[in-house]
Amino acid sequence: MxxxxxxxxxxxxxxxxxxxxxxxxxxxxxxxxxxxxxxVVRYDFVGSAEEIELDKKSDYAFKELLTPLxxxxxxxxxxxxxxxxxxxxxALVFLRSCDLHAVKxxxxxxxxxxxxxxxxxxxxxxxxxxxxxxxxxxxxxxxxVDMGTNRSESGYVFSVDRSGEDYFCDVKEDAFRALFAAExxxxxxxxxxxxxxxVHVSVPETVPVSIYKxxxxxxYTARCINCGRCNFVCPTCTxxxxxxxxxxxxxxxxxxxxxxxxxxxDGYTNVAGGGQYRRTNGExxxxxxxxxxxxxxxxxxxxxxxxxxxxxxxxxxxxxxxxCINKVEKAVRxxxxxxx
Amino acid sequence: MSNPYxxxxxEILEVIQHTAKEYTFRMKYVGEVKxxxxxxxxMPKYGEAPISVSGIGPDYVDLTIRKVGRVTxxxxxxxxxxxxxxxxxxxxGFDIALYEHGEVVVVAGGTGVSPVRGVISALAExxxxxxxxxxxxxxxxxDMLFRADLKDWAEKLDLILTVDGAPEDYTGNIGxxxxxxxxxxxxxxxxxxxxxxxxxxxxxxxxQGLLQKxxxxxxxxxxxxxxxxxxxxxxxHCRIGMNYVCLDGPVFxxxxxxxxxx
Amino acid sequence: xxxxxxxxxxxxxxxxxVRGETASRIRIPGGVINAKSMAKIAEIAENYGNGTIxxxxxxxxxLPGIKMEDIPVVNLALQEIIDDSGVNQEERGQxxxxxxxxxxxxxxGARLCPFGCYDTTAFARKMDKAIFxxxxxxxxxxxxxxxxxxKVRMNDFGIIGMTEPQYxxxxxxxxxxxxxxxxxxxxxxxxxxxxxxxxxxxxCIGCGVCVAYCPTRAWTRSKEHYFRLVLLGRTGKxxxxxxxxxxKWADEESILKIVKNAYAYVEEYIDPNAIEGKEHxxxxxxxxxxxxxxxxxxxxxELPEKAEVTSRIYWGGKRYDRSNNLK
Numbered sequence: 006m007x008x009x010x011x012x013x014x015x016x017x018x019x020x021x022x023x024x025x026x027x028x029x030x031x032x033x034x035x036x037x038x039x040x041x042x043x044x045v046v047r048y049d050f051v052g053s054a055e056e057i058e059l060d061k062k063s064d065y066a067f068k069e070l071l072t073p074l075x076x077x078x079x080x081x082x083x084x085x086x087x088x089x090x091x092x093x094x095x096a097l098v099f100l101r102s103c104d105l106h107a108v109k110x111x112x113x114x115x116x117x118x119x120x121x122x123x124x125x126x127x128x129x130x131x132x133x134x135x136x137x138x139x140x141x142x143x144x145x146x147x148x149x150v151d152m153g154t155n156r157s158e159s160g161y162v163f164s165v166d167r168s169g170e171d172y173f174c175d176v177k178e179d180a181f182r183a184l185f186a187a188e189x190x191x192x193x194x195x196x197x198x199x200x201x202x203x204v205h206v207s208v209p210e211t212v213p214v215s216i217y218k219x220x221x222x223x224x225y226t227a228r229c230i231n232c233g234r235c236n237f238v239c240p241t242c243t244x245x246x247x248x249x250x251x252x253x254x255x256x257x258x259x260x261x262x263x264x265x266x267x268x269x270x271d272g273y274t275n276v277a278g279g280g281q282y283r284r285t286n287g288e289x290x291x292x293x294x295x296x297x298x299x300x301x302x303x304x305x306x307x308x309x310x311x312x313x314x315x316x317x318x319x320x321x322x323x324x325x326x327x328x329c330i331n332k333v334e335k336a337v338r339x340x341x342x343x344x345x
Numbered sequence: 346m347s348n349p350y351x352x353x354x355x356e357i358l359e360v361i362q363h364t365a366k367e368y369t370f371r372m373k374y375v376g377e378v379k380x381x382x383x384x385x386x387x388m389p390k391y392g393e394a395p396i397s398v399s400g401i402g403p404d405y406v407d408l409t410i411r412k413v414g415r416v417t418x419x420x421x422x423x424x425x426x427x428x429x430x431x432x433x434x435x436x437x438g439f440d441i442a443l444y445e446h447g448e449v450v451v452v453a454g455g456t457g458v459s460p461v462r463g464v465i466s467a468l469a470e471x472x473x474x475x476x477x478x479x480x481x482x483x484x485x486x487x488d489m490l491f492r493a494d495l496k497d498w499a500e501k502l503d504l505i506l507t508v509d510g511a512p513e514d515y516t517g518n519i520g521x522x523x524x525x526x527x528x529x530x531x532x533x534x535x536x537x538x539x540x541x542x543x544x545x546x547x548x549x550x551x552x553q554g555l556l557q558k559x560x561x562x563x564x565x566x567x568x569x570x571x572x573x574x575x576x577x578x579x580x581x582h583c584r585i586g587m588n589y590v591c592l593d594g595p596v597f598x599x600x601x602x603x604x605x606x607x
Numbered sequence: 608x609x610x611x612x613x614x615x616x617x618x619x620x621x622x623x624x625v626r627g628e629t630a631s632r633i634r635i636p637g638g639v640i641n642a643k644s645m646a647k648i649a650e651i652a653e654n655y656g657n658g659t660i661x662x663x664x665x666x667x668x669x670l671p672g673i674k675m676e677d678i679p680v681v682n683l684a685l686q687e688i689i690d691d692s693g694v695n696q697e698e699r700g701q702x703x704x705x706x707x708x709x710x711x712x713x714x715x716g717a718r719l720c721p722f723g724c725y726d727t728t729a730f731a732r733k734m735d736k737a738i739f740x741x742x743x744x745x746x747x748x749x750x751x752x753x754x755x756x757x758k759v760r761m762n763d764f765g766i767i768g769m770t771e772p773q774y775x776x777x778x779x780x781x782x783x784x785x786x787x788x789x790x791x792x793x794x795x796x797x798x799x800x801x802x803x804x805x806x807x808x809x810x811c812i813g814c815g816v817c818v819a820y821c822p823t824r825a826w827t828r829s830k831e832h833y834f835r836l837v838l839l840g841r842t843g844k845x846x847x848x849x850x851x852x853x854x855k856w857a858d859e860e861s862i863l864k865i866v867k868n869a870y871a872y873v874e875e876y877i878d879p880n881a882i883e884g885k886e887h888x889x890x891x892x893x894x895x896x897x898x899x900x901x902x903x904x905x906x907x908x909e910l911p912e913k914a915e916v917t918s919r920i921y922w923g924g925k926r927y928d929r930s931n932n933l934k
Contacts, residue, residue, distance in 0.1 A: 036931050037827040041717035041724055041751075041770070041817055047824065065824070074823055078350055081387075081430065086351050119578030120591045121349045124884040126579075217606040231785060234822040244581030247574040248781060249392035250801040256389030263574075265823070266581065272783075273582060274607075276572050280544070282607040292607070296584070302588040307755065 007194025008174050013171040014188035016054040028122045029070050030099035031063035034057040059167050062144040067100045067241035069237045077262045103313040106154035107240035114243045139197035146314030148327050154311040156198040164196035206330040209337040219336050226287035228322050233267030235316035241309050317332035352430035363490045366412045367437050374406040377439030380463025381596045387430035395573040399459035403469045409459040435576035436595045441467050451479045454543025461542050469501040477502040478529050482522035484509050504553050526554035534559035542568040565599035619703035630671040634694050636735035637713045637728030638666040644691045667710040707742035716751035719926035723751030724768030726833040744885045753814045760850040763888045764866050765837040769813030771829035776803050778825035785817035792816050848924025856913040859917050865904045872903035
């Protein structure tokens with residue numbers, strides 16, 4: 006059932022929902038970008054509709070709620086281990102179709118890779134409901150259409166598309182209907198979605214082992230500065246590193262946290278005794294790219310990358326992930342031709 | 346829902362020093378565990394690290410730990426009677442039944458001996474121990490681990506103990522483990538099983554040597570060492586291609602591991 | 608030929624070695640000029656000069672080869688450029704009313720440069736509005752960060768941008784890139800303690816390198832733009848020297864006031880016999896002592912709580928007036 010609401014009415018809905026739910030949405034953080042007087046759009050909790058950024062693509066993804074950049078798991082004392090507290094309230098997360106598809110990828114790793122579910126992830130995940138932000142058009146660097154993530158027809162409690170002063174909402178969840186019915190008028194609403202991106206990728210069906218050693222990666226050894234921004238903004242990157250903090254000299258009292266990790270950044274593969282597995286940035290790029298468009302699919306049956314293009318948006322060296330996918334595809338095609 | 350991240354305290358029954366840096370902690374543990382599996386061990390002042398099971402007893406596991414980073418010798422030597430926090434065991438481990446009968450070659454280097462110590466000890470107790478060939482290499486005589494075991498193995502099976510380098514007065518074998526592979530007295534390499542564990546270059550060249558000797562790829566088993574932060578398939582550090590070393594390994598058949606490129 | 612050279616120079620024309628010729632000196636405060644004005648400058652150079660444009664060290668331009676008798680018509684032609692730049696004028700059509708206080712220079716700053724901590728051009732223009740026209744010889748320059756690409760330490764008043772890095776430990780993953788880049792590109796004020804970053808607030812120069820390299824926005828810039836004010840650097844024949852730090856974590860308003868106050872101080876203490884009424888501020892301070900200077904310039908200045916002010920400055924530099932012996 007769809008509804009169309011005026012600005013004040015939509016704000017009223019958000020305020021009302023705010024009484025029950027924590028509302029997590031993209032927000033413009035004024036002056037908090039890398040450069041002076043430059044804003045950044047990232048996720049935070051909001052109290053009103055006005056704070057929600059509905060027009061821009063967020064620079065950082067919603068995943069920070071599910072997989073915080075830094076999260077204390079528990080505190081340990083001489084004899085006991087105590088789990089850290091969590092805000093138990095349910096949350097509404099505003100996100101676009103690509104990100105809603107990313108949730109499935111996060112769930113895949115944290116809930117369905119290996120026998121054990123991740124309880125720290127799960128206890129947050131169980132509290133989440135998603136609000137789909139419609140896309141009126143493609144943003145820079147998006148390639149969601151080719152990744153098949155441009156449209157979401159389910160998985161959200163309601164959607165929102167703003168057009169001028171009108172807010173169009175497709176309400177999926179019965180429990181939310183009364184609230185919208187009270188504030189707006191019924192209407193036929195289909196969330197807007199992107200049907201054409203300027204950027205196109207061809208994901209190779211299979212990547213032979215020879216491509217792992219292909220010279221195409223050398224370019225990235227020279228260009229990449231292994232800063233890991235691509236990983237930290239990615240809605241599907243899930244890696245973390247365990248960090249133990251010791252309050253006492255004997256090292257027996259402290260806390261254990263996990264922090265976001267990047268396969269591009271130094272130290273990711275370091276093992277005790279100094280071993281390191283991927284030293285060059287080209288090798289790291291290959292590890293990351295093939296995971297997103299090949300290795301993940303081999304394990305789980307679908308691609309990890311959702312084509313949001315945030316990695317392209319953020320790269321200080323203007324390395325394009327989508328361009329790299331196409332380079333891989335070309336290399337695969339050429340190798341196949343050579344073997345014929 | 347029980348939380349797999351929460352470690353359990355385990356009493357340190359004994360601490361055995363092997364070298365200036367390597368110690369074996371005999372930890373109280375009752376439960377199913379296989380050689381090649383690993384525990385996540387919380388070392389005070391260091392943090393959690395994945396440590397291979399280097400020995401298994403009825404009520405204990407041995408964990409051989411190399412002293413690195415901020416951890417001091419004092420931390421290592423004064424812990425008997427106290428406890429460490431453990432999680433695990435994780436990983437698949439070795440399937441010892443595979444190596445019980447017939448010819449077997451184990452090639453292990455340095456700390457790579459830890460995960461196969463249980464395998465070698467089992468081989469030593471088999472009825473055809475004479476068909477079990479074990480090549481163990483260390484960097485130098487000072488780096489040797491499990492000296493008592495080495496002596497025991499030498500008596501029971503075909504052990505070649507070698508060091509990469511040694512002082513002039515050293516009378517034992519000197520040379521890389523790969524040097525001894527061509528001359529292994531095997532009746533039928535095509536049916537023999539092999540286990541290879543050690544630093545990546547050592548594993549690569551040892552496997553090459555075994556293949557040249559006539560081993561079949563599907564009869565070669567390797568164990569991978571990676572930075573495993575969780576042991577649960579979540580942290581991502583140990584992924585190689587589509588495989589997670591902590592879930593699908595650390596022991597892999599060579600037919601699989603040959604295509605696992607870092 | 609009867610030309611009042613004092614008046615000519617005050618009108619921003621230059622004494623030339625070619626008799627009867629002069630050069631028009633055009634101010635470009637903050638170093639940014641509209642392309643339209645630049646085209647006009649080119650036109651004047653073609654029509655009245657020798658067809659060349661000299662780009663000065665202080666980001667102005669000079670048009671050489673202008674006949675002295677063309678000064679009035681050149682001044683008329685300059686009007687469009689003066690209007691466009693917003694530079695203060697006394698009488699329309701009469702060109703620039705002073706030349707003593709030099710063009711206020713600036714590096715590209717935050718309009719372009721990733722490291723710039725503030726809009727240097729905007730502040731330079733604001734300063735120019737506050738201090739020009741004036742015949743006293745003042746050199747003021749703005750630079751976006753501690754790299755000091757504008758070389759403000761060779762000016763009487765140098766303004767260096769600062770940001771106070773804001774740290775959100777909950778967004779920090781301990782990747783240590785800020786620590787590495789602070790070490791390599793700045794002063795090494797950051798260190799890791801228990802997986803998080805600790806900033807040595809004494810050592811930190813507010814360059815913002817940590818912010819620029821942080822991959823997670825754990826480091827962000829302070830809402831406030833801060834400045835380091837360095838004093839009385841100079842080139843010249845007697846005692847060239849670099850400017851020394853006077854205040855760090857200063858605000859815009861205080862800096863404007865301090866520079867304006869300095870004019871009153873100079874008027875009070877300038878050598879009445881100074882040739883052409885030109886004496887570097889620094890030499891006057893060498894005579895009166897720094898305390899007296901500080902008393903005058905700090906008159907009515909209310910610094911933010913954060914600001915740190917030095918009570919003593921010692922300048923170094925070469926003393927050619929004492930020794931020129933290299934053996």
